[in-house]
Amino acid sequence: MFKKLSVLTAVVCAFAFTGIVLADTTAPATQLKSSFISGEVISVNVAAKQIVVKNSEDKLNITLDVSNNANIRKGGKAITLYDIAAGDKVVVAFRQKGDKRAAISIKVRAPK
Numbered sequence: 001m002f003k004k005l006s007v008l009t010a011v012v013c014a015f016a017f018t019g020i021v022l023a024d025t026t027a028p029a030t031q032l033k034s035s036f037i038s039g040e041v042i043s044v045n046v047a048a049k050q051i052v053v054k055n056s057e058d059k060l061n062i063t064l065d066v067s068n069n070a071n072i073r074k075g076g077k078a079i080t081l082y083d084i085a086a087g088d089k090v091v092v093a094f095r096q097k098g099d100k101r102a103a104i105s106i107k108v109r110a111p112k
Helices: 002-026
Strands: 035-047 050-054 061-074 091-099 101-106
Touching: 035 061, 050 091
Parallel strands: 061 101
Antiparallel strands: 035 050, 035 091, 050 061, 091 101
C-alpha cells in the first residue's frame, strides 16, 4: 500500500512540476508594444515593403515594415508607399514585436 501511494505521489508531483515549467517558457513571446516616431524619410524600398525614418528625437535611423493594411496619408488623402520619397517628413505609428517594427499608419506632412 505504501509503495503504491509513493509512486502515485511521485507521478502527481512530476506532472505538476512539468506544467509549471512549460507555462513559464511561453508567456513573454506574445507581448506587443505600440509607439510613435516622427522624422525624415531616409529611404523607401517598395519591393521589400520597408521605410527607413531618421527619428527627429535621437537622430537614429529606424527601419519599419509596411504592410498592405497600413494607413498611409498625405494632406488628408490616401496614398501608397510608392508615393513617399526620401526627404519627406512623416509621423509613423507602429507596433514592435521583438526587434521588428510594423507601421500601422504613416502621415506625410505637407512641405512648408
